[in-house]
Amino acid sequence: MADKYLDLVSRGWGKSAAKKLGLPQPARLRRTDPASVDRPLVPGPVLVLDDGASPAASDAVAETLLGWDLDVRRDPDELGKGKRWGAVVLVLTGLTSPAGLGEPALALGGVLRRMAPGARIVTVSRRAEDATEPAVVAARLGVDGFLRSLAKELRAGATANGIVLAGDVPVGAPSALGALRFFLSARSAFVDGQLLQVVSADGEVPADWTRPLTGTVAVVTGAARGIGAAIVRVLARDGARVVGVDVPAAGDSLSQVMNEVRGSALQLDITAEDAATRILEHVAERYGRLDVVVHNAGILRDKLLANMSEDRWNDLLAVNILAPLRMNETFAGRLGRGGRIISLASTSGIAGNRGQTNYATAKAGIIGMTRALAPVVAQSGATANAVAPGFIETDMTARIPAVPREVARRASSLQQGGRPVDVAEAIAFLASPQAGGINGQTLRVCGQNLVGQ
Amino acid sequence: MTSSLRPAVVVGANRIPFARAGGRYASSSNKDMLTAALEGLVARFGLAGERLDDVSAGAVLKHSRDFNLAREVVLGSSLDPHTPAFDVQRACATGLEAIIAVSNKIALGQAEVGIGGGVDSASDAPIVVSDRLRRAILRASRAKSLPERLKVLATIRPRDLAPVAPDTAEPRTGLSMGQHQAVTTERWGITREAQDALALASHQNLAAAYDRGFFDDLLTPYRGVTRDEFLRPDTSLEKLGKLRTAFTAPGSDNPTMTAGNSTPLSDGASTVLLATEEWAAERGLPALARVVDAETAAVDFTSGAEGLLMGGCYAVPRLLDRRGLTLADFDFVEIHEAFASTVLTTLAAWDDAEFCRERLGRDPLGTVAPDRLNVTGSSLAAGHPFGATGGRIVGTLAKLLAEKKAETGAPVRGLISVCAAGGQATAMILEA
Numbered sequence: 001m002a003d004k005y006l007d008l009v010s011r012g013w014g015k016s017a018a019k020k021l022g023l024p025q026p027a028r029l030r031r032t033d034p035a036s037v038d039r040p041l042v043p044g045p046v047l048v049l050d051d052g053a054s055p056a057a058s059d060a061v062a063e064t065l066l067g068w069d070l071d072v073r074r075d076p077d078e079l080g081k082g083k084r085w086g087a088v089v090l091v092l093t094g095l096t097s098p099a100g101l102g103e104p105a106l107a108l109g110g111v112l113r114r115m116a117p118g119a120r121i122v123t124v125s126r127r128a129e130d131a132t133e134p135a136v137v138a139a140r141l142g143v144d145g146f147l148r149s150l151a152k153e154l155r156a157g158a159t160a161n162g163i164v165l166a167g168d169v170p171v172g173a174p175s176a177l178g179a180l181r182f183f184l185s186a187r188s189a190f191v192d193g194q195l196l197q198v199v200s201a202d203g204e205v206p207a208d209w210t211r212p213l214t215g216t217v218a219v220v221t222g223a224a225r226g227i228g229a230a231i232v233r234v235l236a237r238d239g240a241r242v243v244g245v246d247v248p249a250a251g252d253s254l255s256q257v258m259n260e261v262r263g264s265a266l267q268l269d270i271t272a273e274d275a276a277t278r279i280l281e282h283v284a285e286r287y288g289r290l291d292v293v294v295h296n297a298g299i300l301r302d303k304l305l306a307n308m309s310e311d312r313w314n315d316l317l318a319v320n321i322l323a324p325l326r327m328n329e330t331f332a333g334r335l336g337r338g339g340r341i342i343s344l345a346s347t348s349g350i351a352g353n354r355g356q357t358n359y360a361t362a363k364a365g366i367i368g369m370t371r372a373l374a375p376v377v378a379q380s381g382a383t384a385n386a387v388a389p390g391f392i393e394t395d396m397t398a399r400i401p402a403v404p405r406e407v408a409r410r411a412s413s414l415q416q417g418g419r420p421v422d423v424a425e426a427i428a429f430l431a432s433p434q435a436g437g438i439n440g441q442t443l444r445v446c447g448q449n450l451v452g453q
Numbered sequence: 454m455t456s457s458l459r460p461a462v463v464v465g466a467n468r469i470p471f472a473r474a475g476g477r478y479a480s481s482s483n484k485d486m487l488t489a490a491l492e493g494l495v496a497r498f499g500l501a502g503e504r505l506d507d508v509s510a511g512a513v514l515k516h517s518r519d520f521n522l523a524r525e526v527v528l529g530s531s532l533d534p535h536t537p538a539f540d541v542q543r544a545c546a547t548g549l550e551a552i553i554a555v556s557n558k559i560a561l562g563q564a565e566v567g568i569g570g571g572v573d574s575a576s577d578a579p580i581v582v583s584d585r586l587r588r589a590i591l592r593a594s595r596a597k598s599l600p601e602r603l604k605v606l607a608t609i610r611p612r613d614l615a616p617v618a619p620d621t622a623e624p625r626t627g628l629s630m631g632q633h634q635a636v637t638t639e640r641w642g643i644t645r646e647a648q649d650a651l652a653l654a655s656h657q658n659l660a661a662a663y664d665r666g667f668f669d670d671l672l673t674p675y676r677g678v679t680r681d682e683f684l685r686p687d688t689s690l691e692k693l694g695k696l697r698t699a700f701t702a703p704g705s706d707n708p709t710m711t712a713g714n715s716t717p718l719s720d721g722a723s724t725v726l727l728a729t730e731e732w733a734a735e736r737g738l739p740a741l742a743r744v745v746d747a748e749t750a751a752v753d754f755t756s757g758a759e760g761l762l763m764g765g766c767y768a769v770p771r772l773l774d775r776r777g778l779t780l781a782d783f784d785f786v787e788i789h790e791a792f793a794s795t796v797l798t799t800l801a802a803w804d805d806a807e808f809c810r811e812r813l814g815r816d817p818l819g820t821v822a823p824d825r826l827n828v829t830g831s832s833l834a835a836g837h838p839f840g841a842t843g844g845r846i847v848g849t850l851a852k853l854l855a856e857k858k859a860e861t862g863a864p865v866r867g868l869i870s871v872c873a874a875g876g877q878a879t880a881m882i883l884e885a
Contacts, residue, residue: 248666251673252489255496259531264499267669285737286499 003393003409006416026415027157029189030118032425034237037210042184043116044086045071045079049104053094057171061091061124064177068209076111084116087184092125093171095139105146112153121160122183123147124176127197130167144195151193151448152413159188159414159448162195169437174203178434181209187429190390190422192413193448196441202381203436204338212432214239216338217287219279221270222297224250226394227344229257230420231294234428236261240292243283245270270297270323276330292431293331295324295343295366300396302355313358320362325369328384332377339382340431343370344423345442347390351451363388367442374440383439385430390446393417414447461559461727462740463883464566466848467494468723469675471836472682474575478720481676483512483519487526487572490722490841493673494568498726498738501531506564508538509551510724511571513839513874514578515542522572544873545791546749547571548723548843549881555727556744565732569847570724571840577720586613623874625755630762630874631700631792635710637760638794639702641801645709648793649693652714652833654823655790659830660686667829671848683717683836714793719836723844725851741851742867745882748772754876759812762795764878765870766802770813772880778866779819785853785867786821787846790832795872828853843871847881854885 006026008014018025030043046065050058065072070086079085088111090104108121115121128140143162151160161183163176170176175198182188183196206212218235222228223244232242242263246254251267258265266282268275283290298320301312324343331341348356349363366386373384391397391408397417400408409417426445429435469490472478478486487510495501510523519525523538543550548571555567581587589609596602622629628636638648662668663680685692698708699715733740750768752759765788773779780786780803788796802808803818810816829849832842850867857865869881 248669248672249674249679251493252675255493255673258496258499259492259501262499262501262531263496265493265496267497267673272666285739287737 003416005406024410024415025155026410027117027155029157029414030186031189031419031421032186037237038185041068041070041181042086042120043118044084045073046087046089046184047073047076047085047111048089048091049076049107050091051094051100051104053096053100054091057093057124058091060172061089061180064172064180065089068181076107079111079114084114085111085119086116087120087122089180090121090123091171092123092143093165095125095136095143097135098139098142100139101142101146115154115156115158117156117158118186119158120184121150121154121158122180123160123162124171124180125162125164127164127166147195148193148448154413157189157414159192161188161191161193164195164197166197166199169198169201173198173201173437174205174434175200175437177205178203178429178432179438182429187425189425190414190418190445190447191426191443194444196438196443198437199439200437204433206433211239212434213292213428216240216291216431217243217283217289218292218294218431219243219245219283219290220294220296221245223257224254225257226396227389227392227420227423228296230424231296231427232257232261232263234421234424235292235431236263238428238432240431241287243279243286245279246297270327271318275323276327280330280334290334291338292340292342293335294427294431295327295341297323298344301358304355305357308358316358317362320359321365321369324366328369328373332373335377335380335382337381338433338436339377339380341373341377341382341384342427342430343386345370345386345388347388347444347446347449347451350388350444370442371440378439383430383436385438385440386442387423387426387430388442388444388446389418389423390444390449391417392423393419411451412447412449416447418445418447458560459562459729460743460745461556462730462733463742463744463847463851464726464728464733464738464740465494465498466671466723466725466844466851467497467673468671468841468845468848469493469673469721470678470681471719471721471838471841472678473836474718474720476576476682476720477676477678478574479576481574481720482577483515483522483572483574483722484526484529486574486675486720486722487522487570487724488529489673489675490570490572490724491526491530491532491568494724494726495531497670502533504533505536505566505568507555507558507567508536509541509554509567509569510538511541511547511551511840512573513542513544513547514573514575516579543749543879544875544877545789545837545839545842546871546873546877546879547840549847549869549871549879550749550843552725552727552843552847553747553879553881559727559729566726566728568724568726570722570844571842572722573838573840574720575718575838581617583613583615583617585609589613623754623761628703629700631710631715632702633754633761634792634794635700635702635705635708637763637798638709639705639707640760641798643709643794643797643801647797648709648714649690651790651793651796652693653688653690655827655830655833656685656688658828659684659834662829667852671852681835683719684834710792710794714833716791716832716837719838721836721838721841723841723848725844725847739855741855742883742885745884746772746776747879747881748775749877749879752876759876760798761874761876762791762872762878763798763802764876765799765872765880766808767813768878768880769803769868769870770815770818772882773818776882778882780821781819782866783868784825784857784865785828785850786826787831787850787867787869788827789842789846789871790827791837791872793833796827799870846871847883850883851885854883858885
């Protein structure tokens with residue numbers, strides 16, 4: 001799905017015209033080159049700033065970044081002439097009052113004009129709910145507002161995201177580091193303006209950050225095309241053995257996708273009563289283990305509620321929420337340590353969308369299901385999370401009429417639609433061992449779509 | 454040479470839905486379709502990048518450029534390119550013969566794992582130039598000078614330019630396969646009603662198998678086709694009874710064979726994964742059924758002594774006798790429905806004391822109960838792309854056997870008989 005407008009304003013007269021006319025100027029996003037994963041991790045030196053109250057935490061972050069072979073600076077004026085910052089990390093875990101945010105925020109403001117294209121800003125702060133003191137809660141929630149606004153000011157494919165540590169989870173916890181690396185890397189290209197909670201110190205730093213899923217077995221539903229096929233490819237790139245599931249009628253494209261990644265294809269309708277059992281049996285026989293389940297299969301049956309037929313409502317609910325719910329009854333108890341259930345939600349399920357009462361019901365349901373499932377699977381060391389894509393360039397969105405499609409594309413801070421691989425990257429991160437401390441969360445991959453939170 | 458035989462097992466199978474000649478696969482070549490069927494098999498069993506010991510496949514209607522069809526298909530697939538492959542051809546028994554060849558290699562210890570299959574496109578059939586034109590062109594290409602070349606080319610006459618299309622007529626009798634079978638049908642007194650009833654059962658059985666998801670792991674859609682195009686779940690004896698007759702025995706005034714009880718010209722491809730039990734077990738793959746034995750027979754149809762498609766009447770008893778088995782020992786019997794009457798004349802002959810005494814020198818074989826015969830339909834409903842039928846039947850029967858074994862826990866046995874042009878037929882026994 002070519003974004004012709006993006007091509008037009010990326011060079012030559014189109015670029016200068018868009019600038020003069022004040023038209024949106026979407027940038028080409030920095031994405032992972034499968035031949036050189038995470039290299040370079042960021043497009044320039046990394047500046048680490050803090051709130052002045054958490055020196056140990058910011059030292060730990062700087063140490064970690066050095067361990068990743070990054071060029072780390074602590075002084076905003078340290079950047080050489082003509083150079084640009086690849087990323088800025090703000091360690092704000094010691095904030096006790098909104099007053100404390102001023103210094104690091106303004107220091108960051110001073111370097112914003114010298115950010116490289118595709119640069120990253122990452123805040124690390126603590127969860128407001130864990131404090132009771134009004135000034136502390138205000139400071140912590142203040143970071144959220146600051147981050148979301150800052151993300152809207154960035155240009156040239158740069159993004160800003162936040163890591164929110166729950167309770168006393170240390171900055172050096174595997175998932176805090178995992179999230180930091182994910183946000184810094186090209187993997188998070190279309191994640192913008194998001195605050196991701198790390199709820200525990202669980203999880204493990206992978207032996208190889210570029211292939212964290214080595215040795216794991218993953219099942220992806222709806223794997224034949226679009227976002228599902230991209231998920232298969234990224235999970236395989238990260239080292240997983242992947243079983244792709246799709247309805248028998250999609251078998252030809254499913255086999256192409258699965259052969260490409262040397263995985264295997266399972267033709268199965270997930271609305272069948274015994275779907276989960278059959279998947280489990282298949283995986284147990286072939287590979288003897290199951291680590292990751294990705295509930296990606298979904299359908300669209302858009303209609304205004306006044307025109308909604310029973311079939312359109314029921315078919316959609318059956319595939320998009322009832323099937324994952326039923327399958328999880330089987331999967332939840334069977335996933336062991338490091339197990340992952342990752343489901344596809346949607347920004348429609350968060351903000352609502354005209355013509356999608358059925359879809360939004362199901363997708364909001366996914367977010368609820370994930371939240372409720374998290375403590376259950378946590379007992380066996382597994383996690384349940386969701387990813388909520390915004391406007392993604394797929395066959396499905398290509399069918400939206402041209403004008404609303406163009407509006408939807410530009411209605412995000414990155415002023416463009418995401419690609420299936422962007423959603424897949426977020427899922428691969430949540431599937432990884434370093435994401436073991438992230439549980440019950442819904443991560444948006446929407447380029448900071450202007451709707452909802 | 455190792456003397457201990459280890460039976461090959463059917464691990465699984467994959468085919469594309471069969472389509473009407475000139476229909477949805479009209480622009481697909483044999484290579485395209487066989488590659489699609491193979492790719493589906495590779496995906497189902499996670500074989501991408503694996504080197505297999507051998508692949509055998511063939512087609513009946515074959516372009517001269519496809520002389521190395523199986524190997525070309527392997528090279529275009531996700532299999533390791535170090536996988537060798539060879540072509541086989543035995544008319545409509547091509548697919549079955551390809552499977553036997555790979556099974557035998559496995560049984561002899563010459564291979565651990567391989568694939569047998571077949572394909573045919575009646576849409577993309579080769580059309581050749583006339584013999585006179587072909588000879589003139591070949592002579593011209595050998596000519597040493599331009600004048601000599603022009604002299605040779607000048608011998609070409611306009612009538613030489615007409616292309617020659619293939620047909621299914623037997624070269625030695627000039628009769629079509631349908632005409633041959635019409636003679637046999639009349640000789641055995643098979644009625645129109647009996648043929649239509651068999652055709653109806655084929656459609657109903659195939660439709661029921663689709664409905665219960667039987668083909669979900671035997672079939673991969675192709676070019677938007679998700680079910681066999683010929684399948685008519687809503688056909689009836691009444692509808693079949695209204696069809697005009699299509700084949701008449703020379704001199705007969707009682708034609709009974711119609712388009713409804715004869716197989717249509719079809720396009721399609723099928724593949725079967727065969728291996729030792731150990732190879733399958735190591736990979737956590739199933740062993741649906743063992744390949745026990747096979748037999749091919751041929752009859753003298755040119756003199757009229759026997760019907761063209763009656764080879765199965767001879768191959769099966771020889772196979773049963775060698776194994777000490779009777780028809781009653783089989784839970785499932787798959788007789789390829791070239792025509793409904795092929796199945797009915799074969800069954801009639803096996804149950805006929807005179808035929809069995811005079812032609813086979815033995816007692817009658819008995820009958821096959823309808824609930825064991827072609828229980829998930831056969832070629833009348835599925836279609837019959839010549840080279841692909843063997844793989845379709847082996848995959849189907851192996852799964853039927855595995856299902857029944859899982860259900861009852863008792864050993865089960867299945868029999869296949871596929872008739873072929875040239876008065877031939879190949880039979881096979883599978884066990885689970």
